[in-house]
Amino acid sequence: MPISSHIAGLGTETAFEVLARAQALAAGGRSIINLGIGQPDFATPPHIVDAACRALIAGHHGYTPANGIPALREAIAADAAARLGAAVDPDQVVVVPGAKVTMAFAMLIFGSPGAEILHPDPGFPIYRSMIEFSGATAIGYPLAGPDLDFSADEVLARITPRTRLIIVNSPGNPGGGVMAPAELARLVAGLAAHPDVFVLSDEIYARLVFDAARHTSLLTVAALRERLIVLDGLSKTYAMTGWRLGWGIWPGALAELATRLAVNIYSCVNTVAQHAGVAALTGPQAPVDHMLAVLAERRDFLVAALNRLPGVRCGRPGGAFYVFPDITATGFSARELQDRWLDELGVATLAGTSFGPRGAGHIRLAYTAALPDLREALRRIDGWLRRHAAPLPRSA
Numbered sequence: 001m002p003i004s005s006h007i008a009g010l011g012t013e014t015a016f017e018v019l020a021r022a023q024a025l026a027a028g029g030r031s032i033i034n035l036g037i038g039q040p041d042f043a044t045p046p047h048i049v050d051a052a053c054r055a056l057i058a059g060h061h062g063y064t065p066a067n068g069i070p071a072l073r074e075a076i077a078a079d080a081a082a083r084l085g086a087a088v089d090p091d092q093v094v095v096v097p098g099a100k101v102t103m104a105f106a107m108l109i110f111g112s113p114g115a116e117i118l119h120p121d122p123g124f125p126i127y128r129s130m131i132e133f134s135g136a137t138a139i140g141y142p143l144a145g146p147d148l149d150f151s152a153d154e155v156l157a158r159i160t161p162r163t164r165l166i167i168v169n170s171p172g173n174p175g176g177g178v179m180a181p182a183e184l185a186r187l188v189a190g191l192a193a194h195p196d197v198f199v200l201s202d203e204i205y206a207r208l209v210f211d212a213a214r215h216t217s218l219l220t221v222a223a224l225r226e227r228l229i230v231l232d233g234l235s236k237t238y239a240m241t242g243w244r245l246g247w248g249i250w251p252g253a254l255a256e257l258a259t260r261l262a263v264n265i266y267s268c269v270n271t272v273a274q275h276a277g278v279a280a281l282t283g284p285q286a287p288v289d290h291m292l293a294v295l296a297e298r299r300d301f302l303v304a305a306l307n308r309l310p311g312v313r314c315g316r317p318g319g320a321f322y323v324f325p326d327i328t329a330t331g332f333s334a335r336e337l338q339d340r341w342l343d344e345l346g347v348a349t350l351a352g353t354s355f356g357p358r359g360a361g362h363i364r365l366a367y368t369a370a371l372p373d374l375r376e377a378l379r380r381i382d383g384w385l386r387r388h389a390a391p392l393p394r395s396a
């Protein structure tokens with residue numbers, strides 16, 4: 001077929017394949033516990049749903065400005081000011097249909113043959129996929145130690161004269177790691193020697209941090225603001241994955257470029273979703289606090305339960321809703337566990353290799369299921385490992 005080689009080589013996100021398989025098994029009557037795809041099992045808070053209904057009834061049925069309705073861009077700027085003390089000009093905000101789109105725009109703006117873009121490995125799989133789609137070279141940098149901590153030295157060591165963009169993600173997917181303030185300071189200091197290198201900070205999980213004092217938004221780092229793109233959105237914080245609403249905060253003339261991409265590709269974001277977004281950001285935040293408290297309880301349960309499994313070692317992530325245990329000592333590959341646990345146990349998880357080569361030997365579990373379901377999933381996995389695994393002796 002005469003299709004472009006760019007498209008033929010485009011990567012994907014295994015989470016959607018596992019989701020489709022899990023849903024097909026559930027439709028066939030199987031009891032499925034879905035710890036695969038990263039979406040909260042909470043409902044969108046009712047006041048947000050109400051705002052969307054009211055927008056429809058009030059006749060908000062037409063196109064909006066390509067960069068988003070002013071009320072939403074102003075709410076995003078006000079939220080950054082209130083939560084982070086960061087001044088954001090609403091004109092630098094570009095509202096997009098899902099946070100992922102800011103990622104794609106950044107790759108299209110910075111990526112070209114010969115350019116290098118640094119991304120975390122393991123990391124969100126679309127980083128690599130879209131970097132390569134742009135023609136640029138994807139350079140993975142490792143996250144350090146069992147808790148997949150961000151290490152500024154690992155990033156700085158990979159900068160070359162061809163580096164155009166560095167992607168950082170805190171709290172991170174798949175490991176839930178939160179960037180330590182000292183590492184951020186090292187990164188900022190090191191980047192002073194590379195003034196032409198831009199940073200894309202994926203902060204989609206920024207509200208989901210169990211110890212809020214530990215997380216620093218890059219928006220608060222004055223030295224980076226002129227070359228910083230912040231990716232954020234409503235999907236995770238407000239349980240709105242299906243509404244498709246995110247944004248980018250872009251420096252200087254890049255907001256205009258991102259808006260032009262929007263005009264070329266989708267014109268504007270669904271109008272009703274944008275009105276719902278205003279309600280999410282300006283309305284009561286208690287549902288977010290409640291979700292975070294529930295997630296913390298689940299994390300604590302899961303970390304303890306995973307560490308009791310034969311051959312499994314799990315750290316204690318500081319944010320998001322993922323754990324990423326090391327399963328090397330089970331003697332199985334992550335991909336085999338992903339496939340067999342879904343087929344044989346009805347428990348959907350994701351192999352660490354879906355997040356890059358350095359994810360080998362790990363499996364991601366999203367704790368986006370209620371505690372009784374998590375308990376049941378762990379009971380099934382425990383039984384399976386005890387039936388099948390012959391743990392290898394652990395190396396020191």
Ligand SMILES: Cc1ncc(COP(=O)(O)O)c(C=O)c1O
Pocket residue numbers: 038097098099100101124169172173202204233234235241245246
């Ligand atoms: C690290 C990271 N960034 C961005 C996204 C995309 O968010 P959205 O669903 O709003 O496009 C995800 C979703 O899983 C994610 O994990």
